[in-house]
Amino acid sequence: MGKARGAYFNAAVETMSTDEIAAMQHAKLRRQLEYLNANSPFHAGKLAEAGTEPGDIRSVADLTRLPFTEKTELRESQRRQPPLGSHAAAAMEDVVRVHASSGTTGTPSFIGLTERDKRRWTECIARSYWAQGLRPDSVFAMGLGIGFFVGGLPVAAAVEAVGATLLPIGTGASDRLIASIRSMKADVLATTPSYAIYLAELAREEMGIDPAELGIRRVMVGAEPGGGVPGIRAQIEESWNARCTEAIGIADLITIHSAECDVQDGCHFMVPDYMVMEIVDPDTGAAIPLDEPEIEGELVFTHLDRECNPMLRFRTRDRVTVKTGPCACGRTGPRLRCVGRTDDMLIVRGVNVWPSAVKDVVAGFRPEVSGEMLIRMDGEGPKVDPPLRIRVEAGSGAGDGLAARIEQALRARLIVQARVELVPRGVLPRTEMKASLVERNPV
Ligand SMILES: [Zn+2]
Structure with missing residues (x-):
């Protein structure tokens, strides 16, 4: 794995030039496509369908000639050929661990890792925690679920690879997590943002x-x-008197592919040696070149070095903004900010509204509000008839006309007509795992 030094865990990869990355990715892509053709009936079928052979792909840009892989195809593949699907590409005897992603439908997807896959994950995730400031002298309180979750054992392995001290506490015992932070003098807390806020409330x-x-x-x-x-980050940073950094990943690909450095201006794509990142137009699927300082689109990834459950142009449904300019930290990876999941986006009278953006506006009213809120809608969306109905938890010392002031701010910042209902503190559900900002009622 090499010895970590200075500002980077893997300086060679993290500071690689665009040209070097393109050459490296091309060589790896050729090998990976040949591997898929030989070992995955699923991917071989897709390549054949597109009339493409691995040798036809002469540069990374040629990837656009290949079809996307959709999440629904993976589910179908696993249903037909359980447990890992015809996209597994590795024999079960070579699989050393299986993770699961819960997904939105309730049917879990299984993600197998070979020994090599597991080692690659560890090194890649370790880079991301190093970028976020984890060091050998850190004490890392892990408030992430362990069972089956890609944020469990892979994170634990990465923290140990950095050489930091791991406290594998998990979720489900929040008071013990707080007590352990105190007794073990932990200086790093890893959780979901909603759990970070919940824990601070619980402690206080x-x-x-x-x-x-x-x-x-x-x-x-x-x-x-x-x-x-920004509003949620500010709440976390104030509550804990700490710097808050974010990392982004997706279970089907890798726990973390992008992470934030101390500049806190978005999450650097950290793993160009492990995956090709594309940004596509979410409506047309057309690739958007990374030649503007800031672009927005959907993340699509292709594994370059994966044995079990490799992905080819996988549509993540994650909508991001991407900054491509240089960063003071010296990392060359473009910087991502997640806008939301495509499935989460609401459309109110033709205007796209992201629940996380609504929460940002609401959180700006702290301490008059607690920061918790829930959008209530009828049906599955994405279209919502105005007004957008939002329950907002009161905080301390709510001033006059608070609901009206929040409605006005939402109209000014998001161009959305909303009706805010204030509810007492503690009424809205808290969660240790992924928080839902929208309650969909059947019509
Ligand atoms: Zn940076």
Whole structure:
């Protein structure tokens, strides 16, 4: 794995030039496509369908000649050929671990890793935690679920690879998590953004402990949008008196593919040696070149170095903004900010509204509000008839006309007509895992 040094865990990859990346990716892509053709009936079929042979792909840009892989195809592949699907590309005897992603339908997808896959994940995830400031002298309180979750054992392995001290506490025992932070003098907390906020509330209100005085210097969040939303980030940083950085990943590909450095201006794509990143137009699927300082689109990834469950142009449904300019940290990877999941987007009278953006506006009213809110709608969406109905939890000392002021701010910033209903503190559900910002009622 090499010895980590200085500002980077893997300086060669993290500071590689665009030209070097293109050459490396092309060589790896050729090998990977040949591997898929030989070992995955699923991918071989897709290549044949597109009338393409691995040798036809002469540069990474040629990837656009290949079809996308959709999540529904993976589910179907696993249904037909359980447990890992015809896209597995590795024999079960070579699979050393299986993770699962819960997904939105309730049917889990299984993700197998060979020994080599597992080692690659460890090194890639370690880079991302190093970028977020994890060091050998850090004490890492892990408030992420362990069972089957890609944010569990792979994160634990990466933290140990950095050489930091791991506290594998998990979720489900929040008071013990707080107590362990104190007794073990943990200085890093890793959770989802909603759980970071929940834990701070719990410490303050149930345990009589000021979270800002627990000694946490860094809160590293991920697994749901929110860490990159200014209002939510501010709430986490104030509560814990710590720097909050975000990481982005997706279970079907890798736990973390992009992570934030201390500049906190988006998550650097950290793994150009492991995956090709494309940004596509979410409506047409057309590739958007990374030649503007800031672009927006959907993330699509292709594995370059994966044995079990490799992906070819996988549509993540994650909508991101991408900054391509240089960063003071010296990393060359473009910087991503997750706008939301395509499935989460609402359309109110023709205007796209992201629930995380609504939460950002609401959180701007702290301490008059707690920061918790829930959008209520009838049906599955994405179209919502105005007004957008939002329940907002009151905080301390709500001033006059608070609901009207929030409605006005939403209209001004998001161009959406909303009706805010204030509810008492503690009424809205708190969660240790992925928080849902929308309640969909059957019509
Ligand atoms: Zn940076």
